[in-house]
Amino acid sequence: MNLSAVTRPVERLMATAQNGFEVLRLGGLETGAVPSPFQIVESKPMYKLRRYFPPDSRARQRPAGPPVLMVHPMMMSANMWDVTREDGAVGILHEAGIDPWVIDFGSPDEVEGGMERNLTDHIVALNEAIDTVKDTTGQSVHLAGYSQGGMFCYQTAAYRRTKDIASIVAFGSPVDTLAALPMGIPPNIGAVAADFMADHVFNRIDVPGWLARTGFQMLDPLKTAKARIDFLRQLHDRDALLPREQQRRFLDSEGWIAWSGPAVSELLKQFISHNRMMSGGFNINGQLVTLSDITCPVLAFVGEVDDIGQPASVRGIKRAAPGADVYEVMIRAGHFGLVVGSKAATATWPTVADWVRWLSGQDSRPAAITPMQDSDAEPDESGVALSARLMHGVAEASEVAWSLARGAAGAVVNTRKSMRTLAVETARTLPRLTRLGQINDHTRISLGRIIDEQADGAPNGEFLLYDGRVHTYEAVNRRINNVVRGLISVGVRQGVRVGVLMDTRPSALVAIAALSRLGAVAVLMMPPDADLAEAIRIGGVSEVITDPGNLDAARKLSVKVLVLGGGETRDLNLPDDSNVVDMEKIDPDAVALPGWYRPNPGFARDLAFVAFNTVSGALVPKQITNYRWALSAFGTASAAALGRGDTVYCLTPLHHQSGLLVSLGGAVVGGTRIALSRGLHPDRFLTEIRQYGVTVVSYTWTMLRSVVDDPDFRLRGNHPVRLFIGSGMPPGLWQRTVDAFSPANVVEFFATTDGQAVLANVAGAKIGSKGRPLPGGGQVELAAYDADDDLILEDDRGFVAVAEPNEVGVLLARPWGPIDPTASVKRGVFAPGDTWISTEYVFRRDADGDFWLLGNRPLLIRTERGVVFPESVTDAVSRINAVDLAATYSVEEAGGVVAVTAITLRDGMSVTTADLTDAFASMPVGLAPDVVHVVPEIPLSATFRPTVSALRADGIPKASRNAWHLEPDTGKYKRLTAAARAQLCGTGDSSGTEN
Incomplete structure (x- = not known):
């Protein structure tokens, strides 16, 4: 009998026992x-x-x-x-x-x-x-x-x-x-x-360290199990184990903290x-x-x-x-x-x-x-699958089998991906829409209340970004409460109208929110060019809150001035008898709250803000109730699917309705971060969207043009933006924006000033469309409309007829809450005793149910040929690649009303008569303009909206190489000559010369 056959198993058993004892006693082999x-x-x-x-x-x-x-x-x-x-x-x-x-x-x-x-x-x-x-x-x-x-x-x-x-x-x-x-x-x-x-x-x-180790090992359980089995199988062979022993001990025990x-x-x-x-x-x-x-x-x-x-x-x-x-x-x-x-x-x-x-x-x-x-x-969700790691460990599956399996799995993943996305977004937006639908006249809802709720639910949540710094909800909410105490100490009460004359900065946001929490009305004044005295008069303002930068302008007004911002150590050098109060010197802890004070007392029906528009050079106040604010805020948060991972970039000033209702409102309801900008500067835009991690950019009208069309605009590598939200963006600029920031999308809103009608193009697929009624935002309908006779049409029972797909109609809204006394109220519209408000905006609705703006009813252009819908014309010409901006307006001449479209061109580009003919031929409804001409620039308002008053004052353009007129007989455009211009003017005068 071979002696080694007997001793070898014994020696192996003894070596296993000895090594095993050392492992148990010392945790491993020495x-x-x-x-x-x-x-x-x-x-x-x-x-x-x-x-x-x-x-x-x-x-x-x-x-x-x-x-x-x-x-x-x-x-x-x-x-x-x-x-x-x-x-x-x-x-x-x-x-x-x-x-x-x-x-x-x-x-x-x-x-x-x-x-x-x-x-x-x-x-x-x-x-x-x-x-x-x-x-x-x-x-x-x-x-x-x-x-x-x-x-x-x-x-x-x-x-x-x-x-x-x-x-x-x-x-x-x-x-x-x-x-x-x-x-x-x-x-x-x-x-x-x-x-x-x-x-x-x-x-x-x-x-604890043991849990970290366990979690790491569970990510690859097969490899962990295999390593332990191999260790046990070789426990008798010390020489085989020693080279890997330090690594084993590190992973099994010593390396985890x-x-x-x-x-x-x-x-x-x-x-x-x-x-x-x-x-x-x-x-x-x-x-x-x-x-x-x-x-x-x-x-x-x-x-x-x-x-x-x-x-x-x-x-x-x-x-x-x-x-x-x-x-x-x-x-x-x-x-x-x-x-x-x-x-x-x-x-x-x-x-x-x-x-x-x-x-x-x-x-x-x-x-x-x-x-x-x-x-x-765009990354998918597959990554390194568990099956790939298992195959790496056991090496049992063939590459062909794996390719087939991966292909099948990919199909399943892609099918499930949209379903999961829909489920998550529905879970996020449904509570917001439900809450919005439950609001009635007596619901307590306001900006101050929502900030309070967010601070209570996520006090350490990041809220306000400015100048590269971040402020939490708790910190901002505490500052708001302190300012409320300061306002109370100087006599501001619930319902009082207080002007806010401040640049867009954290102190302006705090001032607006503090007035909301107090139940006062924030009258949002526009520094520095507006007629401030007129804003004080028509806004019914008793005090003005301002910042040090606008103090000089505020002191010229005949009301008490409250200065906020700049820190407690700044010296405003105010005389003792000054009508100016430095709010930063008020100790909030020393202010006793009066018995009447209840935080966030505002009902949905209550007036919360007064904003201003400029119409023909005159200030026009726009009253915004808490419901109107809530409708825009909840609607924005829902349409943009805002969550805590988002950062909203507020490019518009807070005194503008877009900044207040969309940017600030959507961010607060969504629990997102809001980044305040000092203003639109193309050279700073890309730096800030990366620094702040901006995912949603707010805009108005043509605001983004100065960014995407800037000669120095270069978008390298990754960008965080997923969405642009706002209103009034021309289709051509819309296309350039999504091309530049792909895969980001645009959500375009349309809302009447009183908030009774709100539309949103959430999908963004139809560039230029205003979308569909926002869920929870009230009922709207399109009344059939005869534009030639300016009549809303009725059916054979005497009720208003509903416009069919691609027919012209006037947008009506079912009223909710207080009705503006200047609104056009209609009763018995679609049923006996019902009440609707005519927005006076003219739309068409396509076969899919999406609304397309044609113009404002009083501003439709009625020529001898028929009605020209200015918005439809402007949208059509804006789609020409060479066109930068466009505006359509009427000019009254002896020969009648002439529809004129002014365009500016992108650098180095030009348009042809064929471009114009094709663009207008594609319009589903309405007539093309009589004249199209190139201008050096189209004036823009403070909110970047094209204005036409100066263009209209210039009348019909002179004959030139960059002006064209429509030949009614052929439907084609020709170069505008002096003779053609004279005919349009109705003077028979051909003295105009070609340039």
Whole structure:
């Protein structure tokens, strides 16, 4: 009998028992490995800064090279960079002539106050560590971060605007987090879940180290199970286990540390739910930061089977940082395998060393490093599927089978995607529409009340962005309450009309909201050009709130002046007997609230604001009730599907109805952030939308023209905007806007001043359409209309007839709440005793039910040929690619009324007679204009609306190469000659000359 056949199993059993006992007693096998030497260069409560192989170390064989500062994720120990001295990051980089540094955030559960740390603490700490490395070495720093550590690198580089940073190296670090979530989680569901966890779970609990380890292992359960089985099967073979023992012990126990709840909550909210690594506008120490400020080179390591830092998510850095040169290295590895293990030792870290030497001018670009390609494709939800990782582990499925399965799965995903999106958006908007539908005369609803509700539900929610800073709902709400106390102290009571003469700034928003909370009426005055004295008179104003910038104008008015904003230390140099009160010097805590005061007392029927329009040079007051405000606010939030992840960019002044009702109203109801702008400046527009992470831009009329048509406009890389909301945008500008900001869309609103009729083009598919009635916004109908005789048509029973598809009609609205005394009220319209209001706007409704504005009934142009609908004509000519702006108006001459359309042209472009003929031939209803001519410019109002009074005063244009007239017999346009002009004027005078 062979003796070895008997002894070998016994020896194996004894070796297994001995090694197993050592594992149980010590947690693992004793490898005899010695960690790489390091020196603690800086020690603070938040972090320790290690320098490996310091200059006085015996292990250092050469002068220090370029410094690389390595950053670990929150849940892993900083020792991950030195799991094994020979194959670990610091050892390999040192051997390659690199100077390795490591920031160690420590274990927060072992430090006093550690479990209160948030993400900002980590980024500020890394920011300080970079300064220390730079001061010590005299060289710019290469940042290298794994997983969330790479996210820290990106965020810190943006926070310091790449100062003293030579490059960023990120390993499996997600940027576009919603492009591909782990385990194939759909982005809509993932965002909602992350928001819920942030607000309701991790604001109460922390994540211990064992839970972090378990969660990491559950992401790849097969690999975890296989590693443990292999370990047990080789437990008898110590020599086989020792090379991987340190890595096993690190992953199984020693490498995991606790997460603080606030840090997890902030991670989930800012960078998963709101995806602000991509959109920008994330908050670091009250400063708004965007990755577009990164300008140093970036190298992203992409794991081919990485389910945590999935390729689609990692590659988001290319679009998020358009100013950086971005490169990538693809490695067939999972998440942890990118930085620790055989692949990392042979591929990752030698490539990092080559990267640093290349940027230092010591070598050429490594072959493994390639420029990251632009990807404009909209990300899907597949990412790295669980099945891909399972196949990577077991290698049992063929590539053909996988391709078929992936194709089938993709079809299912695409089918389900729209259903999930619809479900999420319905869940978000339905409560808003339901609440709007429940409002009646006696419902308490107001701007001040909604802000109160948001502050109560999410006090730490970010609300107001201005000058690069962020203010929470709680902070703004506290300021509003303080201003209310100040107003009470100077005698302002419920129902009093108070003028607001302020530039768009936080203090203006606070003043308007404080008057709403008090139950007073905010009369919104227009600095600096309006007739302020007339606004005071017709607005019934008793006091004016102003800011220091408008104080001089306010002091000329015959009312008490209240100055708000600028801080408590400013000196306004006011005389003792001045009629001016410095609100900032009032101590709110010293003001006793009177017995009559109840916060937010306003009913829906109550007057809340007075705004002004200018009509023919005269101020016309527009009364806005709380219901009118609520209708626009809830309607905007619903139509734009606004949520807490959005940021609304308020380009219009708050004294304008669009700024008050759409931008501010929609943001407050949606619980979103609102970014106030100092005004429209094309050179600042792109900077601010990235800095603030703007997702929704408000506009009026032609406002966006100065942005998209600016010669210096360059939109590189990613932008966060998903939607433009407003009213009056010409179709041509609409098309240029969506082309420039693709895939962003436009939601165009139409609303009468009294708010009785509201339409919204939510889909944005039909450019130029005003859309359909807004759900919850009241009932509207289109009354059949004979434009030639200016008559609303009746049926054979005497009721008003409803316009058929593509027939001309007058828009009627079923009234809700108080009716404006100047409104055109109709009774017995469609049924006995019913009441409707005629908006006096003329529309057509297409076969799909979408409304198209034709003009205002009194302003329709009635020529000898028939009726010309000015809005229809203007829209048609605006669709010509060469046309910039257009306006259609009437000119009265001896020969009758002439319809004239003025156009301006885009730089370097021209129009032909064929362009004009084709454009007007496509109009479904109405006649083409008599004359079309090119003008140098079309005057715009303060709200960027084209005005025609000056053009009308010039009469019919003179004959020229850039003027055309319509030949009624042929329906074609010809060059306007002196003879043709004389005929239009009805004078027979052909003295006009061609230019």
